[in-house]
Amino acid sequence: MxxxxxxxxxxxxxxxxxxxxxxxxxxxxxxEGRFTYYALGGPYLEDFRLMHESFPKMHLVSxxxxxxxxxQQKFHLPCRGIRLLPLDFRSFLARYDxxxxxxxxxxxxxxxxxxxxxxxxxxxxxxxxxxxxxxxxRAEPSDFLEEKKANEFKAKFxxxxxxxxxxxxxxxxxxxxxxxxxxxxxxxxxxxxxxxxYQPISSFCYKDGVGIFTLTGIVCPKSEVERVRDLFxxxxxxxxxxxxxxxxxxxxxxxxxxxxLQRHLPCAHDAGSKLHKVLKYSIDVDREASLxxxxxxxxxxxxxxxFMKAIP
Amino acid sequence: MSDQKxxxxxxxxxxxxxxxxxxxxxxxxxxxxxxxxxxxxxxxxALRSKQASNGEKPYSGxxxxxxxxxxxxxxxDNCGGIPWSLHDYAFKMGRPSSHPADTPWTVGVYGIGMKxxxxxxGKDCLISTRNGDHDYDVHITPDxxxxxxxxxxxxxxxxxxxxxxxxxxxxxxxYPSIADRFGDxxxxxxxxxERRIATHYAFIIDKGFQVxxxxxxxxxxxxxxxxxxxxxxxxxxKIQPFIFRTRTDxxxxxxxxxxxxxxxxSPEEIxxxxxxxxxxxxxxxxxxxCNDRAVVYCNRDELTGWGEAGxxxxxxxxxxxxxxxxxxxxxxxxLPTTTTKRGIDASSRLYLQIKNKMRDGLRIFTDYTNKWxxxxxxxxxxIEAGTPLSFEEIKLRADHLPFSSTRTSVPKGDQYKPExxxxxxxxxxxxxxxxxxxxxxxxxxxxxxxxxxxxxxxLVGEKCFDLIYREAKK
Numbered sequence: 001m002x003x004x005x006x007x008x009x010x011x012x013x014x015x016x017x018x019x020x021x022x023x024x025x026x027x028x029x030x031x032e033g034r035f036t037y038y039a040l041g042g043p044y045l046e047d048f049r050l051m052h053e054s055f056p057k058m059h060l061v062s063x064x065x066x067x068x069x070x071x072q073q074k075f076h077l078p079c080r081g082i083r084l085l086p087l088d089f090r091s092f093l094a095r096y097d098x099x100x101x102x103x104x105x106x107x108x109x110x111x112x113x114x115x116x117x118x119x120x121x122x123x124x125x126x127x128x129x130x131x132x133x134x135x136x137x138r139a140e141p142s143d144f145l146e147e148k149k150a151n152e153f154k155a156k157f158x159x160x161x162x163x164x165x166x167x168x169x170x171x172x173x174x175x176x177x178x179x180x181x182x183x184x185x186x187x188x189x190x191x192x193x194x195x196x197x198y199q200p201i202s203s204f205c206y207k208d209g210v211g212i213f214t215l216t217g218i219v220c221p222k223s224e225v226e227r228v229r230d231l232f233x234x235x236x237x238x239x240x241x242x243x244x245x246x247x248x249x250x251x252x253x254x255x256x257x258x259x260x261l262q263r264h265l266p267c268a269h270d271a272g273s274k275l276h277k278v279l280k281y282s283i284d285v286d287r288e289a290s291l292x293x294x295x296x297x298x299x300x301x302x303x304x305x306x307f308m309k310a311i312p
Numbered sequence: 313m314s315d316q317k318x319x320x321x322x323x324x325x326x327x328x329x330x331x332x333x334x335x336x337x338x339x340x341x342x343x344x345x346x347x348x349x350x351x352x353x354x355x356x357x358a359l360r361s362k363q364a365s366n367g368e369k370p371y372s373g374x375x376x377x378x379x380x381x382x383x384x385x386x387x388x389d390n391c392g393g394i395p396w397s398l399h400d401y402a403f404k405m406g407r408p409s410s411h412p413a414d415t416p417w418t419v420g421v422y423g424i425g426m427k428x429x430x431x432x433x434g435k436d437c438l439i440s441t442r443n444g445d446h447d448y449d450v451h452i453t454p455d456x457x458x459x460x461x462x463x464x465x466x467x468x469x470x471x472x473x474x475x476x477x478x479x480x481x482x483x484x485x486x487y488p489s490i491a492d493r494f495g496d497x498x499x500x501x502x503x504x505x506e507r508r509i510a511t512h513y514a515f516i517i518d519k520g521f522q523v524x525x526x527x528x529x530x531x532x533x534x535x536x537x538x539x540x541x542x543x544x545x546x547x548x549x550k551i552q553p554f555i556f557r558t559r560t561d562x563x564x565x566x567x568x569x570x571x572x573x574x575x576x577x578s579p580e581e582i583x584x585x586x587x588x589x590x591x592x593x594x595x596x597x598x599x600x601x602c603n604d605r606a607v608v609y610c611n612r613d614e615l616t617g618w619g620e621a622g623x624x625x626x627x628x629x630x631x632x633x634x635x636x637x638x639x640x641x642x643x644x645x646x647l648p649t650t651t652t653k654r655g656i657d658a659s660s661r662l663y664l665q666i667k668n669k670m671r672d673g674l675r676i677f678t679d680y681t682n683k684w685x686x687x688x689x690x691x692x693x694x695i696e697a698g699t700p701l702s703f704e705e706i707k708l709r710a711d712h713l714p715f716s717s718t719r720t721s722v723p724k725g726d727q728y729k730p731e732x733x734x735x736x737x738x739x740x741x742x743x744x745x746x747x748x749x750x751x752x753x754x755x756x757x758x759x760x761x762x763x764x765x766x767x768x769x770x771l772v773g774e775k776c777f778d779l780i781y782r783e784a785k786k
Binding site: 090091093094097098099100115118119121122126127128190192193194196 | 665680683716717729
C-alpha cells in the first residue's frame with residue numbers, strides 16, 4: 001500500500017504535538033500506566049514514537065489491516081512494547097472491552113466517509129468515562145466544487161448535517177467548521193440518554209497537500225464536565241465550546257530564519273508584524289499573507305519540527 | 313367601546329363519552345393484539361393466584377383456551393379468576409390512581425386491555441369468573457354499550473357455578489368485520505394468531521403455560537444460541553454468546569444474550585436467498601422480552617440496533633445471528649414497553665442505554681460473519697461444535713462464566729464477551745465480483761475450462777478472471 005510521507009508533513013507534525021500537549025493536561029505522570037493509546041499508526045508509527053517519548057509508561061496498541069503496511073510497521077517499531085494488532089478498526093471494536101480502563105484513541109483517517117463517522121460514534125459508546133477520542137478527516141473543499149459531488153456529500157451525511165439546506169463551503173476553514181458541527185451532532189446522537197457527553201478539547205484544520213480537520217474530545221459524565229473544562233482552561237489551544245477549528249498553517253522557513261526569529265519569541269501581542277519586521281522581507285505572496293504566516297509561526301514555533309539533511 | 317354586555321361563560325363538561333372507549337380506542341389495536349391482551353390477563357391472573365412458582369416451569373398447570381366461531385369468541389382460563397376485591401378496578405375504563413398495588417411481575421398498567429378487546433370484537437359479552445368463594449357473572453349488553461348515561465354494570469352470582477378458579481369471557485353479537493375473520497377467514501386468522509402467540513408468549517409457554525386455539529396447543533418459538541464449552545480449553549476462541557446483565561437503580565433486571573443459532577450461510581446460500589425467498593420467516597434478529605412477554609420478536613432494523621452506529625444493516629448473510637434481551641420489573645410501569653405492550657418504547661432512556669449493549673454484542677457476530685464469509689465450511693465446524701441452548705439454559709450457564717464489570721460507561725453492568733475464532737492469516741483487501749450470464753454461455757465456458765458443463769458457475773467465473781489476470785500481468 002502506498003502512503004504519503006507522513007513524517008515530513010509539517011502541519012501534521014504540529015497536530016501530533018498538539019495532541020500530546022492536550023494529553024499532558026489530562027494525564028498525570030503517575031497515571032500514565034493506566035492509559036492505553038490506540039491508533040491507526042500507519043507504516044512509520046510516528047505518533048507512537050512521539051507518545052512513547054512523551055509518556056513512556058503508557059500502553060500502546062496499533063491497529064492495521066493491510067498486510068504489507070503491517071510488515072512495514074514491524075520494521076519501523078520505534079520502541080519495545082507496542083502491540084501491533086493485524087486488525088481493521090471494525091473487528092477491533094467488536095473485540096474491544098474497556099473494562100473501565102481509560103483509553104486514548106486517534107482515528108486518523110485520510111478520507112471522508114460516513115462509515116468513518118460511524119466508527120467514531122461506535123467508539124464513543126464503548127470507551128470508559130475519561131477516555132479521549134481524536135478523529136481526523138479529510139476536509140478538502142475542491143472535492144466538492146462540482147454540484148454533483150456536493151449533493152453526494154449531502155446525501156451521504158444527511159443524518160448528521162446541521163441543516164438540510166446546508167451548502168458545502170468552498171473555503172477549507174469553513175468546511176472544517178461544518179465537519180465539526182457534524183461530528184458534534186454525531187456525538188450527541190450516540191450519547192443521548194447515557195448521561196455522558198463528548199466534551200471537545202481542541203480542533204484544528206490544516207493543509208499538507210490536502211485539507212484536514214481534526215477534533216479531540218473527552219468522553220465524560222455530565223457531572224465531570226466542569227472539572228474537565230477547568231483542566232484545559234489555561235491551555236491556549238483549547239476549544240472547549242465548539243468554536244471554529246483553529247488553523248495550523250506554519251510557513252516554510254530555513255533553519256537560519258527560524259533561529260533568527262526565535263530570539264524574539266515568545267511575544268504576547270501582534271506577533272505577526274513584529275516578526276515580519278525582524279525579517280524585513282515577505283515570506284509569502286503579499287504583506288498580509290506574510291504577516292499571517294508569521295503569526296502562525298509565533299503560535300506554533302515550539303512544536304515546529306526541523307527537517308534537515310542527515311547522514312545516518 | 314361598544315355598549316354590548318360581556319359574554320357570560322359557563323363551565324364545560326369534560327366527562328368521558330362511552331363511544332370513545334367503544335369505537336375509538338379499539339382502532340388503535342389489531343384484533344390479534346387485542347386477544348393477546350386477554351391472554352396477558354390470564355398470565356397476570358396466574359401470577360396473582362400465587363400458585364406460580366419460581367422454578368424452571370413457574371407457569372406449569374396454568375392454561376388458557378381460545379375458541380372462536382363465526383358468531384362468538386370465547387377465552388377461558390384456570391388462572392385464579394378476578395378477585396371480588398378488584399371488581400371496582402377490573403371493570404373500570406382505565407386505571408384510577410387509588411388502584412391497589414399490583415402483583416409483582418405482571419404487565420397490566422393501564423386498565424384498558426380487557427375492555428378494549430371486548431369492544432373490539434362485539435357488543436354482547438358475558439364475563440364469568442370464580443375466585444375462591446366468589447363466583448359471579450358480569451354481563452355487558454348492547455343496550456348498555458349504546459346508553460351514554462349508564463356506567464353501572466350489573467353483577468350476578470354465576471348461573472353455572474365453576475369447578476375451578478378461573479375466568480371465561482364470551483363475546484357475541486360480533487361486528488361484521490370480526491365475524492368475517494372468525495368465519496370466512498378462520499384458517500388464516502388462526503394461523504396468524506397462533507404465530508403471534510407462539511412468538512409473543514414463547515417464553516411463557518416455554519415456562520409451562522399452555523395455550524390452545526380451537527383445541528390445538530400452541531408450540532413456542534424461542535431462539536436457541538450456540539454455546540461451545542469445551543473446544544480447546546478455557547481460553548481458546550470458541551463460539552459462545554455475548555452476555556450482559558444488570559439491575560438498574562429503578563429495580564429493572566436486564567439480561568441479554570446474542571449469538572449464533574446456526575452456521576453462517578455460504579455465499580451460494582446468500583445468493584440463492586436473494587434471488588428466491590427460501591424461508592417464509594427467519595428467526596434472525598432481536599427478541600425483546602418484558603416480564604416474560606416477547607414485545608418485539610426477531611426484529612432486524614434500527615429499533616434493535618441494526619444499521620446504526622457502525623452495525624451493518626440486516627442482510628441475509630446475518631441469518632445466523634439472533635439475540636434476546638429480557639427486562640424484568642416488579643412494577644410494570646418501569647418496563648420500556650408501549651401502551652399496547654406489543655412494542656418497545658424506542659425513546660425510553662433505559663432501552664436506549666441497553667441498546668448500546670445490544671449493538672456491542674451484535675458487532676461481535678456481524679464481524680465474525682464478515683471475516684469468515686468466504687470460508688463458510690471452516691466456520692461451520694466452529695459453530696457445529698457447540699450446543700444450541702435456550703435462553704433459560706444460557707442464564708444458568710452464565711453463573712459459571714467469567715464476567716467483567718463495567719462501571720464507568722453506560723449502562724453499568726457485567727458482561728461476558730466471548731472470544732470467537734479469527735482467521736489467522738491477515739488478508740489483503742478483497743473485492744467481490746459478481747455478474748450474470750446466460751445459462752447456455754456459462755455451460756459452454758464450463759465445458760471449455762473444466763470439461764464439465766455443470767461445473768459450479770462461481771468456479772467458472774473465478775477461473776476466467778485468473779486466466780485474464782495472468783495475461784494482464786505479462
